[in-house]
Amino acid sequence: MCGFLKRRLSSLSKKSSVSNALYALAILFFVFFVFLPAIYVLSLSLNVRLDALVLNSLATSFEIALLCTALSLFFGIPLAWLIARSRGFKKEVLNSLVDMPLIIPTSALGFSVYLFWGSQYGLALLEKGFWLITALHTAFVFPYVVRTVSAAFEELDPVHETAARSLGANLLTVFRTVSFPLVKSSVITGGMLAFTRSLSETGATMMAAGLAVTAPVLVLQYKNAGDVSGAVSVSVILIVSAIAFLLLAKRLAGKMSFSFERVSPRLEARLNRFSPAKNSVVLAFFFILILVPAFFFFIFLAQMKQLPSAEQMKLIFDSLGASFLVAAVVTVINLVFGFALALFIGRNKFGLGKLLETANEVVLVVPTSALGFSLALYWAGFHIPELLLIMLAHLSFTFPYIVTPIAAMVAQLDKNLEEAAATLGATPYKILSSVTMPLILPSVLAGVVMAFMRSISETGATLAVSKSISTAPVLIVKFVQSQQLVEAAVACAILFAISFVLLIVMRRSAGRKKEA
Amino acid sequence: MPEVKLKGVSKTFPGNVVALHKVDLSVKDKDYVVLLGPSGCGKTSLLKTIAGIYPPTEGEVFISGRNVTRLPIEERGVGMMFQNYALFPHLTTEKNVEYGPTMRELPPKETKSIAHKMLQLAKFPLERANSLPIELSGGMQQRVALARALASQSSLLLLDEPLSALDAKIGEELRLELRCLVKKLGLTAIHVTHSQEEAMSTADTIIVMNQGSVMQVGSPEEVYFNPANLFVADFVGEANFFEGEIKPAHSNPKLFVRFLGKDFDLSKAKSSKLSRGAEKVVVVFRPEKLVISKRKPYHENFVHAKIESRRFMGEKIRYELSSGASQIVVKRMGFGKSFQVGDSAFVSFDASDATLFDLPREHWEKLVGRQTV
Ligand SMILES: Nc1ncnc2c1ncn2[C@@H]1O[C@H](COP(=O)(O)OP(=O)(O)OP(=O)(O)O)[C@@H](O)[C@H]1O
Ligand SMILES: [Mg+2]
DSSP states (O other): OOOHHHHHHHHHHSSHHHHHHHHHHHHIIIIIIIIHHGGGGGGGGOOOOOOOOHHHHHHHHHHHHHHHHHHHHHHHHHHHHHHOOOOHHHHHHHHHHHHHHHOOHHHHHHHHHHHHHHTTTTOOOOOOTTHHHHHHHHHHHHHHHHHHHHHHHHHSSSHHOOOOOOOOHHHHHHHIIHHHHHHHHHHHHHHHHHHHHHOOOHHHHHHTTTOOOOOHHHHHHHTTTTTTHHHHHHHHHHHHHHOOOOHHHHHHHOOOOOSSSSSSSHHHHGGGGHHHHHHHHHHHIIIIIIIHTTTTHHHHHHHHHHOHHHHHHHHHHHHHHHHHHHHHHHHHHHHHHHHHHHHHTTTTTTOOHHHHHHHHHHHSSHHHHHHHHHHHTGGGGOOOHHHHHHHHHHHHHHHHHHHHHHHHHHHHHHHHHHHHHHOOOOOHHHHHIIIIIHHHHHHHHHHHHHHHHHHHHHHHHHHHHHHSOOOHHHHHHHHTTTEEEEEHHHHHHHHHHHHHHHHHHHHHHHHHHHHH | OOOOOOEEEEEETTTTTTEEEEEEEEOOOOEEEEEEEOOOOHHHHHHHHHHHHHHEEEEEETTTEEETOOOOOGGGGOOEEEEEEEBOTTTHEEEEEEEEHHHTTTOHHHHHHHHHHHHHHHHHOOTTSOOOHHHHHHHHHHHHHHHHHHHTTTSSSEEEEETSSSOOOHHHHHHHHHHHHHTTOOOEEEEESSOHHHHHHHEEEEEEEEEEEEEEOHHHHHHSSSOHHHHHHHHSSSOOEEEEOOOOOHHHHSSSEETTTEEOTTTSSSSSSSTTTTOOEEEOGGGGEEEEEOOOOOOEEEEEEEEEEEEEEEEEEEEEEEEEEEEEEEEEESSSOOOTTEEEEEEEEEEEGGGEEOOOOSSHHHHHHHOOO
């Protein structure tokens, strides 16, 4: 049976009309299920009302995003450098510690950070509001910056640094004149990732917001209050400014250049002596402001020594069931269409690659609560059941996470390999399964893990489209808002544990597939 | 001024990989030294130890009489040209060359003029000075790398396989230019290569390395015609290796050796490397030092042989002959009478062109195997 199917596929794939039909299907899926729903609200731009509340919330969002991005870059680049240049045990420990906050779903992270800074169970230093939100956002965007930049440092050929030193440059000067300029584009990528993630964060922010209102939170407040035109206004402005920011950052990135004369190498040689002190400061920042707050909910749980009632536990497990069901279904569907679209983009068929890539980036930067609200309007006429609507929302915002890494890998793929396979008599299907697939598998797995984790931890879009169903992170937000801290902590712990185990299983299976 | 001295330098990498083993070495001022050896023998490691990139596990490094063993790279002041050049990809040609002077905080004007001068010396077309490295051809990149190393204004130049990324013709041209430039500027150069031809044609002094140790130091002629051991004889150029046996001397002061089925008087052969009382020996001849003739020579130093193959190599013709079970390689100038495959001929030699070594216990087959293939 299976053999028959393969032969059938082989003969089908010879006809380019068949593969073109598959591509067309993927593009249709992307346009009507991912892209248009995400920005549908823009079609209502004419109704936008620009009152002080809307503009203030937008300003608050941008201020927080800028601040936490700047902090993350300031401490994250030296930390990334430290990780990339250390060896052995130290490197492994630092690497896994940096990854840790990425595994905690954002609402759990937000809860934990709130407990640490804002509640009487922790330091009780920060009131709910601007600074607590900033502390929270810094904690959750920091790993994105460090990951992106340290990966770039790792890939750097050390010979350039050695060459610079042999020409008389001290370590600090080498960093400024050679290493840093060479990873510039990754720094910008990391910074943009941090900025857009901060701009879009909703659920965790709601816990920390108090009277301060960020734009994504305001979308939900208006929506819950039944003020559609208000929600439309904030959504439109939020989406437009996020996209404008994306374009602006891309423009700037190309123009930025470095001159190496400006700072005195001798001064830097002297400064270089403080390098150990700098490392301690960076590590202290990482531990005190990122790591400890992120895991504080465990300490809180240990203090409380009590469990939620059976009724509450059932709520928690129901929400977990919904979360994992949504994440699984959405990831599988997106994998099918995302894979096809990634091939299309990576191979730049009909010159449409760039356009679709940009469309994907747009979806990526649209703040999720605005996306969810827009999507709810888009599907409003179809009377879609709530669970399905949640799935549609998750389908939309996780899609780029699958497409982007695969498309990048496909574009990098040595074209000669596929051509070599073709000269050896392989059909397009055979080439895909025996050459292309194995080579891009790591990126496929990376995309799947990323999309799945994003779906598990998402709150903004879910809150924007749901009424009665709660996914796990949404439930955590609700618990915190009604001061059920123990329930929230238990839900966080379970969500974290499951995510952690899943991630390890996925990484393991990825590793094993690589060996095979 | 910059002579380089290594005293007992060893370098061991994790996993007990010995890259350098107790290397003692001294490089004279203004000498063009070529470091020659097979892949993985530790040439790059030696160079990087001198530059300060690898700290030695053991031993000391002196530059101009100063102990620099603990000095970091940036304070050693050596000009290094890297294998594959290591040009900074984000900086233009000009900025690449200005890098060294800028680090010494010379005034911008001087920095620029040094860079231009060095680019000119390296024969880089100045109108391309604003190009990025990827926009340049391999030959041009090589020139930029050279100019950058020169602009450090160090009088010690370290070159790690500077020509390996170029095609043969350009490589040949550039290696002579390189030598001329080094001589013109009065620099000391250490040039790493695994091509014995490159070494022969550029070096004042050749250092032959194998498995982390220095095998021989000498002029190209010395190394070629008077190899210190079987490895050098084998690695540098081609050689004939014949297994022989020393005939008991009785009261005769002469040295008779039996090889190729005959007893020969090798009293005049270079036998200084032979240990006292040795019985089994290896007799080494360079192919150029053997003579083929149709007519029987007037002296006794000849064997009968049959031409097995003939290969035209430009200036020379290379013959392979068989004599009994042995193979003999002879190279002859390409003019004059030539021999055809199947001809029988006499191979004769002058005893003073033979070099004698003790027969090693191991690896002997490999050595002989090489020349019979
Ligand atoms: N950074 C390193 N880490 C571990 N082992 C190394 C390192 N550099 C060199 N080695 C080992 O040391 C030995 C000598 O290497 P080296 O690079 O000096 O050889 P080489 O003579 O320059 O060879 P090639 O001609 O191939 O460049 C090799 O066995 C190599 O594997
Ligand atoms: Mg080397």
